[in-house]
Amino acid sequence: MITFDAVTKRFPDGTVAVDDLTMEAPTGEITVLVGPSGCGKTTSLRMINRMIDASEGQILLDGVPVQSIDPPTLRRGIGYVIQQAGLFPHRKIVDNIATVPYLLGWDRKKARDRAMELLERVGLDPALAGRYPFQLSGGQQQRVGVARALAADPPVLLMDEPFSAVDPVVRTSLQEELLRLQGELNKTIVFVTHDIDEAIKLGDRVAVLRVGGRLAQLAAPKTLLSEPSDDFVREFLGHDRGIRRLQFVSTEGLRLRTDLTVRQDGGGSSEEPWRLVVDEQGGPVGWISWSRPDELEPFGTFLYGRDSMRSALDAALLSPSGCSVAVDDEGKVVGVATREALDEALAEAADG
Numbered sequence: 071m072i073t074f075d076a077v078t079k080r081f082p083d084g085t086v087a088v089d090d091l092t093m094e095a096p097t098g099e100i101t102v103l104v105g106p107s108g109c110g111k112t113t114s115l116r117m118i119n120r121m122i123d124a125s126e127g128q129i130l131l132d133g134v135p136v137q138s139i140d141p142p143t144l145r146r147g148i149g150y151v152i153q154q155a156g157l158f159p160h161r162k163i164v165d166n167i168a169t170v171p172y173l174l175g176w177d178r179k180k181a182r183d184r185a186m187e188l189l190e191r192v193g194l195d196p197a198l199a200g201r202y203p204f205q206l207s208g209g210q211q212q213r214v215g216v217a218r219a220l221a222a223d224p225p226v227l228l229m230d231e232p233f234s235a236v237d238p239v240v241r242t243s244l245q246e247e248l249l250r251l252q253g254e255l256n257k258t259i260v261f262v263t264h265d266i267d268e269a270i271k272l273g274d275r276v277a278v279l280r281v282g283g284r285l286a287q288l289a290a291p292k293t294l295l296s297e298p299s300d301d302f303v304r305e306f307l308g309h310d311r312g313i314r315r316l317q318f319v320s321t322e323g324l325r326l327r328t329d330l331t332v333r334q335d336g337g338g339s340s341e342e343p344w345r346l347v348v349d350e351q352g353g354p355v356g357w358i359s360w361s362r363p364d365e366l367e368p369f370g371t372f373l374y375g376r377d378s379m380r381s382a383l384d385a386a387l388l389s390p391s392g393c394s395v396a397v398d399d400e401g402k403v404v405g406v407a408t409r410e411a412l413d414e415a416l417a418e419a420a421d422g
């Protein structure tokens with residue numbers, strides 16, 4: 071656990087970057103610091119590994135003040151990932167990843183074996199090991215940055231806008247990769263971003279800071295969306311707060327109909343205006359309507375019980391029938407969520 075206990079940072083020119091910050095980042099969880107530019111996110115993060123020292127108050131790592139640990143020792147136990155990865159340009163990828171193990175005096179083979187294992191773990195082709203950073207895409211470099219931070223298996227990971235410099239598609243895949251890795255590794259992660267959507271997607275808890283380095287609210291994403299503490303937080307969360315809240319509402323228990331599907335080879339006796347055509351394996355093929363029985367219309371699917379109500383609603387909006395198709399892990403149709411069923415679920419979600 072990382073504890074900020076009444077921490078203030080005042081720079082020599084008088085700027086107060088962080089003001090009386092008290093909060094905890096629990097062990098094994100992702101705590102996100104989010105807020106507008108200049109609100110003190112990076113300063114807060116860097117005080118944890120003593121790249122910046124606090125002016126007042128203290129930061130504790132599992133109860134031990136970081137001020138009592140000398141910075142090199144402290145940093146060996148804390149992985150650090152920054153924007154644009156910050157790789158050493160003249161070192162091969164494998165040696166970049168093995169940086170901390172080398173510093174710790176591991177023998178070369180053990181350090182390199184560990185680097186190769188991590189390369190795969192972060193979803194990269196081992197063939198990239200012998201390249202130099204400039205021979206990798208931005209997204210690949212960012213993955214190497216994560217692998218390097220994990221090399222000595224530190225319990226704590228600090229991540230400062232690590233995915234900001236890549237395009238939205240790569241960014242999404244890096245976010246998903248981080249969540250997958252965290253599912254296996256359970257690190258204590260403090261993650262800085264200015265992007266509230268990223269904060270909500272990644273954070274077990276999200277700390278919203280306001281300019282002047284004051285904590286506005288610290289809460290689970292779901293609570294943040296449903297109960298913002300004041301106008302500043304409400305505004306920072308943006309206008310489609312209600313829709314975004316749906317990503318925390320499960321589709322488990324959503325009422326499904328199983329009488330609306332027909333086989334591709336014809337048949338089926340439904341009187342409904344729309345019927346869902348499925349193939350031999352039970353996968354969805356398209357909607358047909360009585361008015362245009364020869365045309366397959368588009369459909370949208372969601373993973374039943376695993377995807378959120380936001381996905382179910384999105385799937386419905388992608389289909390002229392207005393219904394969304396619930397599928398299982400193998401892509402087989404489990405049933406159809408009609409407008410009525412979605413409406414019921416939305417009303418329930420709105421009730422809280």
Ligand SMILES: Nc1ncnc2c1ncn2[C@@H]1O[C@H](COP(=O)(O)OP(=O)(O)OP(=O)(O)O)[C@@H](O)[C@H]1O
Binds near residue numbers: 081082106110111114
């Ligand atoms: N070395 C310094 N000397 C004086 N002021 C500083 C110094 N470093 C940062 N600041 C100021 O402290 C405040 C907080 O900076 P910080 O970098 O922590 O913000 P941030 O929330 O990470 O911003 P961004 O999202 O733009 O990166 C800013 O007003 C910044 O100008």
